[in-house]
Amino acid sequence: MTQQEQQEFMESLEAALSWMRAIQERLKANDNTQGPRDALEGRLRETEKIHHSQHEGRVKMDMALVAAENLLQSGDEELRNHTHAKLKDLKSLWEETSTYIIHCHSRIEWVWLHWGEYLKAYEEFELWLTSRQRGLDVVVELQLGVKEKLWQMDQQRVVVSDIHSQAVLLERLLDEAAALHNRTQDPSVEPQAQERLQEAYNDVRDRAEERLSLLRKMAEEHQTYQGCVQRFQSWLLAKTKELTDLMEREDTSENKLRALQALDDSVAGEEKTLQHIEGVAEAVRGNTSPSGAEMVMEEAEELRLGWQRLRQGLCESEEGLRSSLDSHSQYMARCQRLEEDIGQLRVLLQELDQELEEGREARDRNDRTEEQMVGQWRKYTVGFLNISAIL
Structure with missing residues (x-):
């Protein structure tokens, strides 16, 4: 057993x-x-x-x-x-x-x-990366105005923030790929593949940041332009009011004319500012939608017209003052000539009075001839004619 x-x-x-x-x-x-x-x-x-x-x-x-x-x-x-x-x-x-x-x-x-987890995360990252690449391939859409441009810039800032946040996931993916390669030696997770993934991410990140910089520049340029327009409009209103106050105040025409000339010099000097605004407007137009570009052009043209109207108002006011001064000068010249003529009349009257007195004395003596009396009559007649001409 x-x-x-x-x-x-x-x-x-x-x-x-x-x-x-x-x-x-x-x-x-x-x-x-x-x-x-x-x-x-x-x-x-x-x-x-x-x-x-x-x-x-x-x-x-x-x-x-x-x-x-x-x-x-x-x-x-x-x-x-x-x-x-x-x-x-x-x-x-x-x-x-x-x-x-x-x-x-x-x-x-x-x-x-x-x-498997790595591939799932890798595929999700690839989908995200492709989505961002397609978004960046689309040409920047031109916006209507500052508000829309600032909104667009904020949206791109969100995109850039999202891209930066993905750097942590990418780093983890690269670490996982390196660990897998150490264990498997498979070409799909080799260092060259990791470098290509890093380069693709860097390209998306750099392009997104460049687009953000471009959108920021476009928005800030439009903001600068709007600020210039508002300041110039305020300046136009202030100078227009200054012209109105100048013409309404009690003062001599000479003082008003001097103040008017100084104001005109100041307004004329601002044409450089206007030209600068027009240059900025031209740049803004190129980065604005057709409707927005038209609005920008109309604003710049309205500024130019406003400035020209102010210059025209200054010119007309100056012409009015000069005309008033010329009329006053002519009046004073006529007064001076009249005063001189009156003086001559007084001298003539004194002479006639003296001759009349002498004529009376000669008549009393009966020593004047008929010819002398006729001559004296003619002299009086001529004198009175002269007086009538002066008056």
Whole structure:
């Protein structure tokens, strides 16, 4: 009976050992994380089968243990010791095989799952990157005015912020790719592929920042233009009011004319400012939608017309003052001439009065001839005619 029991034990022992050795050979054949993911997946499926077959090995192990029970109770000490030694080796190999099964499968499964998570994150990053690239390929849409340009700039700032926030994910992806490459040596995660991904990200980031700079420049340029327009409009209103106040205040025409000339010089000097605004308007037009560009041009033209109207008003006011001064000068000249004529009249009247007195004295003496009287009459007549001409 002992011989048969020994034979049964040895057969079950050999069956268990053979299974374990075969399993270890299969594990060694699949214990490799290098290569493409498809090959890794194939090895993973094989280690899964091995892992699931662990129950079969356990059954064989138990059969050997059961077959050894009678031998361990035998009175033959040598047999018991031999059986103990065989069971010890069996259990040791079982522990080794079980551990190997778990570790091999877990290692391959971890790399495969890790690779799957990396690919999922990589694909999402690629989709995001492609979306950003397409957005940047679209030409900048020209906006109507400052409000729209500032809104567009804020939108681009959000885009740039999103791109910067993706740098953390990219860094993690590159680290994962490097770790995978160390384990798999697969070309899809080689350093060159990582560099290409980094370069694609850098290109999107740089282009987005350049677009933000462009939009900021366009918005700030339009803001500057609007500020110039508002300041020039305020200046026009102030100078127009100054002209009105100047013409309404009580003062001499000479003082008004001097103040008017100073004001005109000041207004004329601002043409350089107007030309600068017109230059800025031209630049703004090129970065504005057609409707907005038309509005900008109309604003600049209205400023020019306003400035011209102010110059025209100054010119007309100056002409009016000069005309008034000329009329006053003519009036004063006529007064001066009249005063001189009156003086001449007084002298003539004094002369006539003296001659009349002398005529009366001569008549009383009866020593004037008829010819003298006729001559004196004619002289008086001429004198009165002169007086009438003066008056």
